[in-house]
Amino acid sequence: SAVISQKPSRDICQRGTSLTIQCQVDSQVTMMFWYRQQPGQSLTLIATANQGSEATYESGFVIDKFPISRPNLTFSTLTVSNMSPEDSSIYLCSVEGLGDRYEQYFGPGTRLTVT
Amino acid sequence: AQSVSQHNHHVILSEAASLELGCNYSYGGTVNLFWYVQYPGQHLQLLLKYFSGDPLVKGIKGFEAEFIKSKFSFNLRKPSVQWSDTAEYFCAVRGAGNNRKLIWGLGTSLAVNP
Numbered sequence: 005s006a007v008i009s010q011k012p013s014r015d016i017c018q019r020g021t022s023l024t025i026q027c028q029v030d031s032q033v034t035m036m037f038w039y040r041q042q043p044g045q046s047l048t049l050i051a052t053a054n055q056g057s058e059a060t061y062e063s064g065f066v067i068d069k070f071p072i073s074r075p076n077l078t079f080s081t082l083t084v085s086n087m088s089p090e091d092s093s094i095y096l097c098s099v100e101g102l103g104d105r106y107e108q109y110f111g112p113g114t115r116l117t118v119t
Numbered sequence: 120a121q122s123v124s125q126h127n128h129h130v131i132l133s134e135a136a137s138l139e140l141g142c143n144y145s146y147g148g149t150v151n152l153f154w155y156v157q158y159p160g161q162h163l164q165l166l167l168k169y170f171s172g173d174p175l176v177k178g179i180k181g182f183e184a185e186f187i188k189s190k191f192s193f194n195l196r197k198p199s200v201q202w203s204d205t206a207e208y209f210c211a212v213r214g215a216g217n218n219r220k221l222i223w224g225l226g227t228s229l230a231v232n233p
Contacts, residue, residue, distance in 0.1 A: 106151055
């Protein structure tokens with residue numbers, strides 16, 4: 005399995021500001037995903053980060069609010085823009101393409117609190 | 120629409136008790152099925168998976184799950200739980216093929232009392 009790291013691990017941000025979350029994998033992967041996990045709720049896929057092309061967003065998520073970069077096969081960033089308290093959540097990066105290509109592996113998550 | 124239902128949101132057991140967590144899904148085609156576990160303070164880890172073949176799959180730490188196609192179910196079982204099994208358990212489903220999107224259940228919080 006891969007080692008996936010995320011930065012920051014947690015942050016407290018003020019309303020109206022933006023936060024960029026980094027996801028680093030220790031090997032090259034084809035697919036990278038960004039999820040949100042809100043308290044008491046299931047994981048929700050925000051977008052699929054494609055290397056060399058724009059991210060593919062799920063219904064309810066837009067690029068202006070959650071811009072994503074994928075400059076290479078080991079790194080991606082998710083920005084949460086113009087934050088509001090409703091954006092308080094855990095943001096997870098996951099990857100696919102290691103060993104059994106149908107498995108997803110998850111990073112430790114970024115716990116975001118917006119005040 | 121595709122969906123995953125986990126019947127038990129909170130489960131409390133004593134050590135050595137048997138565990139069964141229900142998972143039902145709604146999807147019209149061939150599926151890949153997963154159970155993930157999240158121990159306190161740790162990241163999500165794959166517990167076991169089903170793609171094809173024997174519908175009874177075995178995972179790590181003594182867990183197993185049975186795919187019953189006619190019931191659209193993929194229940195997780197363990198004959199004897201330990202305190203260290205205290206965690207959040209998530210069932211996830213994906214349509215087989217090129218669609219990589221996982222559909223997740225709400226999760227089941229398991230607390231095992233020593």
